[in-house]
Amino acid sequence: MTSEPILTGLYVPLITPFTDDLRLDRGALVRLADDALAAGASGLVALGTTAESATLTPEERRTVVRVCAAACREHGAPLVIGVGTNDTASAIASLRELAADGDAAAALVPAPPYIRPGEAATLAHFTALAEQGGLPLVVYDIPARTGQPLSAGTLAALGRLPEVVGVKHATGAIDATTIELLDHPPQGFAVLGGDDIVLSPLLAAGAHGGITASANIRTADFAELAALWRRGDAGPARRLGADLARLAAALFAEPNPTVIKGVLHAQGRIPSPAVRMPLLAASAASVDRAAHLADTSARHEALTPC
Numbered sequence: 001m002t003s004e005p006i007l008t009g010l011y012v013p014l015i016t017p018f019t020d021d022l023r024l025d026r027g028a029l030v031r032l033a034d035d036a037l038a039a040g041a042s043g044l045v046a047l048g049t050t051a052e053s054a055t056l057t058p059e060e061r062r063t064v065v066r067v068c069a070a071a072c073r074e075h076g077a078p079l080v081i082g083v084g085t086n087d088t089a090s091a092i093a094s095l096r097e098l099a100a101d102g103d104a105a106a107a108l109v110p111a112p113p114y115i116r117p118g119e120a121a122t123l124a125h126f127t128a129l130a131e132q133g134g135l136p137l138v139v140y141d142i143p144a145r146t147g148q149p150l151s152a153g154t155l156a157a158l159g160r161l162p163e164v165v166g167v168k169h170a171t172g173a174i175d176a177t178t179i180e181l182l183d184h185p186p187q188g189f190a191v192l193g194g195d196d197i198v199l200s201p202l203l204a205a206g207a208h209g210g211i212t213a214s215a216n217i218r219t220a221d222f223a224e225l226a227a228l229w230r231r232g233d234a235g236p237a238r239r240l241g242a243d244l245a246r247l248a249a250a251l252f253a254e255p256n257p258t259v260i261k262g263v264l265h266a267q268g269r270i271p272s273p274a275v276r277m278p279l280l281a282a283s284a285a286s287v288d289r290a291a292h293l294a295d296t297s298a299r300h301e302a303l304t305p306c
């Protein structure tokens with residue numbers, strides 16, 4: 001195995017565009033997928049939380065994967081596919097199906113949500129998926145959604161599994177566990193930022209990239225942020241990082257992806273800001289504020305140092 005991770009740079013977890021009457025708008029998704037890759041994203045994530053994947057029908061999920069896979073093939077970019085379930089056996093079955101289709105470079109898998117089986121059982125769950133699923137895995141470390149924190153020891157054990165190619169770090173903090181992981185990442189293992197507001201400091205500390213919903217907006221700037229930190233261009237990276245953190249805070253003022261969809265709609269990029277229940281559409285105030293921060297013409301002037 002080489003020491004360079006297979007997943008580096010910016011991955012955009014695409015939203016799922018709906019019409020006003022909540023039908024999947026395939027055409028809008030095709031355009032979003034192409035736009036993200038043309039803007040410099042390293043790859044796409046299909047069926048993330050941001051895609052409202054919990055509310056998609058099996059047929060819609062297949063459509064989303066097909067659209068994202070076609071865009072990734074066209075751009076020669078990796079596709080990561082979200083597989084979130086708290087049933088180990090069905091997660092393995094889903095992974096095997098994806099592996100057989102041949103579209104996915106990796107699957108993004110959280111700890112089994114809601115059940116909270118404990119850390120040892122969570123490690124056993126990931127180990128079963130790694131050994132039996134047939135796909136490289138990115139562990140999605142998001143205790144706020146799963147109820148299961150992962151210790152440095154568990155992350156190290158996961159990193160020793162050859163099929164585990166990275167972690168999406170979304171623990172709500174850059175703490176001692178994060179720094180330990182970044183100091184000694186397992187060989188070929190990517191640490192990808194998943195807390196949008198602190199993406200820049202995590203990249204500064206050595207993360208290999210990010211999977212950030214905010215990058216549905218200003219994708220080129222998020223890709224540039226990852227590239228600046230990779231080059232060690234700290235001054236411009238700090239300025240751009242602070243600017244994008246303000247945008248990310250505004251985009252996460254209400255549950256993800258409601259504000260992002262509001263902004264994409266205000267920009268004329270999707271036909272409707274509609275989200276499926278249990279989400280409710282974001283308030284006009286939140287959308288207006290984020291849309292203002294998303295307006296790159298105003299932001300680029302403010303960012304240029306005197």
Ligand SMILES: O=C(O)C1=N[C@H](C(=O)O)C[C@H](O)C1
Nearest residue numbers: 013048049050211212213256
């Ligand atoms: O879908 C994703 O991947 C992401 N989901 C997170 C969430 O909704 O909690 C946010 C992150 O930026 C990407």
